[in-house]
Amino acid sequence: MATSTAAQRREQAKRDYDAFLDQCPTRELLSRLTDKWVALVIPALVDGPQRHGQLAQRIAGVSQKMLTQTLRTLERDGLVTRTVTASVPVRVDYELTPLGHELFPVMIAIKNWAETHMDRVFEARTQYDARP
Amino acid sequence: MATSTAAQRREQAKRDYDAFLDQCPTRELLSRLTDKWVALVIPALVDGPQRHGQLAQRIAGVSQKMLTQTLRTLERDGLVTRTVTASVPVRVDYELTPLGHELFPVMIAIKNWAETHMDRVFEARTQYDARP
DNA sequence: CGGTATCCAATGAGATACTG
DNA sequence: CAGTATCTCATTGGATACCG
Numbered sequence: 001m002a003t004s005t006a007a008q009r010r011e012q013a014k015r016d017y018d019a020f021l022d023q024c025p026t027r028e029l030l031s032r033l034t035d036k037w038v039a040l041v042i043p044a045l046v047d048g049p050q051r052h053g054q055l056a057q058r059i060a061g062v063s064q065k066m067l068t069q070t071l072r073t074l075e076r077d078g079l080v081t082r083t084v085t086a087s088v089p090v091r092v093d094y095e096l097t098p099l100g101h102e103l104f105p106v107m108i109a110i111k112n113w114a115e116t117h118m119d120r121v122f123e124a125r126t127q128y129d130a131r132p
Numbered sequence: 133m134a135t136s137t138a139a140q141r142r143e144q145a146k147r148d149y150d151a152f153l154d155q156c157p158t159r160e161l162l163s164r165l166t167d168k169w170v171a172l173v174i175p176a177l178v179d180g181p182q183r184h185g186q187l188a189q190r191i192a193g194v195s196q197k198m199l200t201q202t203l204r205t206l207e208r209d210g211l212v213t214r215t216v217t218a219s220v221p222v223r224v225d226y227e228l229t230p231l232g233h234e235l236f237p238v239m240i241a242i243k244n245w246a247e248t249h250m251d252r253v254f255e256a257r258t259q260y261d262a263r264p
Numbered sequence: 265c266g267g268t269a270t271c272c273a274a275t276g277a278g279a280t281a282c283t284g
Numbered sequence: 285c286a287g288t289a290t291c292t293c294a295t296t297g298g299a300t301a302c303c304g
Contacts, residue, residue, distance in 0.1 A: 017247040019172060022193030026246040029253055033242055034166035036297080040151060052266055061154035063298055068267065078256025089265040090304080099252055106241045113238050114161040115149040120231055121161055124210025168276080184286055195278055200287065221285040222284080 032077065033103070037062055037070045042100065042107040045080065049095040079103055164209065165235070169194055169202045174232065174239040177212065181227040211235055 019026040032038070040059045044050065050058070056067055071094055074080040079100035085091040096104065151158040164170070169191065176182065176190045188199055203226055206212040211232035217223040228236065 017250050019243050019247060020176070020190055020192060025254075026243075026250050027193075029246045029250055030171055030243065031168060033246060034168070034171060036163060036166070039162055039166060044152070058152055060152060061159075064267080065299090066297065069297090076257055076260040077253045078260075079253075084266095090267095092266060099249065099256070102249065103245060106238075106245050109238045109241060110165060111151050111158075111162065113235060114158040114165060115151060117231065117234065118149050118158050118161055121209045122157075124231070125208055128208040128210075196287080197279090198277065201277090216286090222287095224286060 029077075032073060033106075035070060035073070037066055038074070039107045039110050041067075041070050041074065042079070042096070042104055043111055045094060045096045045100070046104050046108070049083070049093040052092050052094070055094065074100070161209075164205060165238075167202065167205070169198055170206070171239045171242050173199075173202050173206065174211070174228070174236055175243055177226060177228045177232070178236050178240070181215070181225040184224050184226070187226065206232070 017026045018024055019030055037059065040062075041055065044055055044058045052067065052071075055071075056062060056064065059067070062070075071080060071082065075082050075094075078097055081095050081097055083093045083095070085093070149158045150156055151162055172191045172194075173187065176187055182190070184199065184203075187203075188194060188196065191199070194202075203212060203214065207214050207226075210229055213227050213229055215225045215227070217225070
């Protein structure tokens with residue numbers, strides 16, 4: 001029998017799941033992907049493994065709690081690996097998995113879109129707020 | 133003097149704004165773009181104007197309040213237009229602006245990613261939860 | 265250094281009822 | 285039909301202090 005290819009399975013998945021539907025599990029995944037810090041954490045990891053402290057510096061303003069929490073969720077979802085090196089003090093590295101690398105283009109796109117179109121959004125807001 | 137092209141201005145904007153920085157206004161825009169219903173509303177509008185009721189049907193499970201609230205924010209940000217036709221009962225149509233159409237590819241990408249990779253995320257979660 | 269635990273303020277978001 | 289107004293509850297996320 002013919003085994004389905006990975007591409008075929010992905011096609012199948014796209015038919016099975018539909019985020020427009022209520023109670024579809026992709027709704028929950030969608031809300032994970034749009035979590036506050038995900039669009040910054042994934043791009044921050046794209047150039048290779050990063051330590052917790054490095055990430056905290058790179059992503060200015062993130063609290064330790066939220067960074068850890070975000071990384072845990074990403075780890076559970078198979079997007080990031082967490083590697084502990086037993087030393088004193090302990091060293092922890094985070095790295096994108098292959099699945100995480102597949103998510104990267106989507107996340108960098110959203111980040112870039114915001115940076116690129118900020119001005120036009122500002123203009124629109126000014127006009128909207130100036131309405132009678 | 134040479135006027136800068138739109139492409140050049142976009143390049144400039146990408147240099148000026150950096151969502152990795154705290155207090156950068158793109159942080160706020162990023163959080164708007166990742167609001168719960170935006171990744172569903174934008175794709176739902178891509179094929180042309182839609183009435184409030186149509187959208188509510190298409191995006192199963194959204195409350196009227198959240199739909200209106202999301203559309204208002206998108207309108208203020210210049211991504212959607214709101215057109216009222218005075219009749220009885222009144223008719224309201226929402227439509228993507230050119231800026232909204234520019235955002236569409238990003239939003240559909242995230243929606244598609246979730247639908248396409250749901251299975252792999254599920255597997256990862258199962259493995260993670262089964263750990264000692 | 266990295267992580268956990270606790271507490272608490274702010275926001276998000278649903279349900280319901282009412283208006284033009 | 286579309287929208288507003290409350291009311292209420294759950295979730296988010298930050299600050300702080302403590303542990304390995």
